[in-house]
Amino acid sequence: MTNIVTAQGPRREIDVERFILKGTEVRIGFFGSPVGKTTIEQLIFDSPLAKLAIRDTDGIYINESITSLSAGAEMIASTQSTAQLFAGKNICVEGPLEFNDIHVEMGTLNAPDGIDDGNNQNIDFTQYTDAGKLYWIGGTGVWDDQENWSFSSGACPAGTGAISTCDTLIFDNKSFQIDDNQITFPGNRTAHTMLFKNSNVQANVYLPFRLRLDNIYVDGGQLFVKDRSAAQNRALQVFEEIHVINNGMFTIDTSTVQVARRSNTVEKSALYVDATSSLIAESSSILVSGHGSAVTDPTVLFEAGATIDIDTDNSLFKTFAPLSGQSQNTMTFDMQSASWENFELDNSAGSNQDVIFSSDFNTKAATLRYGNYNYKYRSEYDCRRLFCW
Numbered sequence: 001m002t003n004i005v006t007a008q009g010p011r012r013e014i015d016v017e018r019f020i021l022k023g024t025e026v027r028i029g030f031f032g033s034p035v036g037k038t039t040i041e042q043l044i045f046d047s048p049l050a051k052l053a054i055r056d057t058d059g060i061y062i063n064e065s066i067t068s069l070s071a072g073a074e075m076i077a078s079t080q081s082t083a084q085l086f087a088g089k090n091i092c093v094e095g096p097l098e099f100n101d102i103h104v105e106m107g108t109l110n111a112p113d114g115i116d117d118g119n120n121q122n123i124d125f126t127q128y129t130d131a132g133k134l135y136w137i138g139g140t141g142v143w144d145d146q147e148n149w150s151f152s153s154g155a156c157p158a159g160t161g162a163i164s165t166c167d168t169l170i171f172d173n174k175s176f177q178i179d180d181n182q183i184t185f186p187g188n189r190t191a192h193t194m195l196f197k198n199s200n201v202q203a204n205v206y207l208p209f210r211l212r213l214d215n216i217y218v219d220g221g222q223l224f225v226k227d228r229s230a231a232q233n234r235a236l237q238v239f240e241e242i243h244v245i246n247n248g249m250f251t252i253d254t255s256t257v258q259v260a261r262r263s264n265t266v267e268k269s270a271l272y273v274d275a276t277s278s279l280i281a282e283s284s285s286i287l288v289s290g291h292g293s294a295v296t297d298p299t300v301l302f303e304a305g306a307t308i309d310i311d312t313d314n315s316l317f318k319t320f321a322p323l324s325g326q327s328q329n330t331m332t333f334d335m336q337s338a339s340w341e342n343f344e345l346d347n348s349a350g351s352n353q354d355v356i357f358s359s360d361f362n363t364k365a366a367t368l369r370y371g372n373y374n375y376k377y378r379s380e381y382d383c384r385r386l387f388c389w
Contacts, residue, residue, distance in 0.1 A: 013058075014038040021050035021073070029056035037061060045097060048072030054083035059105070063088035066109075068095035074117075077101035082119065085109065090137055090174055092156035099123055108154040108174060128152040130160070132167040139180035143189060168193045171221060176201040185209050196221030196248070207235040207255065214240045218248035218277070227255035241270050244277040251280040258287040258320075261299065269297045269334075275305035283314040298334035306336075333357050 013036040014028070021044065029035040035057040041064045043052075048070040054060060054077050062085065075097060077083035087107025098115040104122035112127040128151035137157065138148025147157045154174030163169065169191055175181075182204045193215040196203055202222040205211075216223070216238055227235040238259045244250045250273075261270040271288055273279045279302075288300060302308055310317055335357065 012036055016040045018042045018044065020044045020046055021052060023047035023049045025049075025051040025053060027053045027055070028060070029054060039063065041065075043067070045069060045073035045075075045095075050074075051076065053077070054102075057083070059084040059086050061086045061088065062091060064091075066091060066093045066097065068093065068097035068114075071096040072098075074098040074100065075102055076117075089139075089177065090154040110155045112156055124152075124155065126152070126155075128155055128158075130158070134158060134161050134163065134166045134169050136169065136171045136175040136183070138183075139176055140182040141184075143183060143185045164190050166192065168195055171196045171199065171203050173199045173201070175199065176203060182206060185211065188212075193217065195219060196223045202249075202251075210235055210237065212237045212239070214238070216242045216250075218242075218244045218250045220246040220248055222249045222251075224251045224253065225255050225257065226253040241268055241272065243268075243272045244279055245272070245274045246276060248277040249280070250278070252282070252284040252286065254283045256285045256287065258289075260287075260289040260320075269301040270299050272301045273303065273306040273308065275303040278307035278309070280307075281310040281315045281317075283311060285316045285318060286310070287318050287320050289320050298332035300333045302335050304336040 016039070019040045019042070023046075028038060037058045039061045041062075043062055043066045045052075045068040050068075050070070050073040052075045054075075060083065073096070075083075077100065082101045082103050085102055085104045087104060087109050090108045091110070093109065093111035093114055096113050096115065097111060098117050099111065099120045100117035101119045102123065103120070108124070109122065110124045110126075112125065114123070114125055116123070116125050130151055134149040134151065135153050135155070136148060137150045137154060138145065141148040143163070146159055146161070149158050149161060149163065150156060151158045151161070153170070153172050171194070176199065178201055181201055184206050185208065188210045190212045192213065194213055195217045197217075197219040199221045202224050204224045204226070207225060207227050213236070225236055235255050236257045238257070240261065242250070242257075242259050259270050271286075
């Protein structure tokens, strides 16, 4: 039996919450009656004979899910055209579904168990496996939920994979949507590397517990960290490096971020912001410890042009002693003429280790507390005048 679905009148729109095909062929936009925008929240193929045939429409919009419960189900365009499909978000097609002449014009459609019958565009039929990376696909979600992680950008949930031991956790332009971008933690967690890249939607990370990492890279992405606990007790601990590059933005709000160079040999700065990027702190503390003796790059490197906005009325930029087992070493700050509204550095927790400023930087006011400070390329008089101490 064939069911024919048309809309009365020119370009009439169809809006369906759950569209279930049970052993029939459903045709949209046939027999000279074009259909306007067709919006379907959940599309379900409930029989091996179920078929959705599309001809003359202003596009099929799928907002939530596509499910095929049986092999043999099909989504096709008529032989005279191709069908435009618009996915409202990253949509994972669950089950075996055949596609023919379907062009996805917006969003991401993944069909790892689907069948490519030809002339499809922007449908990913790949079955991805664990390659040492996990991609966040959860929008707003809980860190531990396996459904929020995928083996590829915007693809179907991985279902497996240890988050804490994965080499790299990636957050990109298919991870979030506006107002759908909050990651929460159910307890203390550890991980290796978090990479925020190529996204114009800010990732909001809320930390009522402690998160320990090896590295954070904000590479063209936006990261916002807020501590929702009362203690604000070093909510984010990074043991190698924090790098903000390629128009990246890292914002810390009411929290404490600690970056401690654990390795004595890696040749990179522990805290680095390039000329195109921003580091912003509101009512927060940034704690930095020194390198090992074999490392020559500056501990802190802010390139000329970097935006460094640390609220010094309520925030603190502070050095602290090396981790247990590491030797006491001089810290080097290379500001490269980066501009600060106000600069305050507290070395009281750093066992008064030496801090060297190896280049100029611009500030309206500065306060240096405790410890030994050297301004490498100026006389003592100029140094004192520059830092207002």
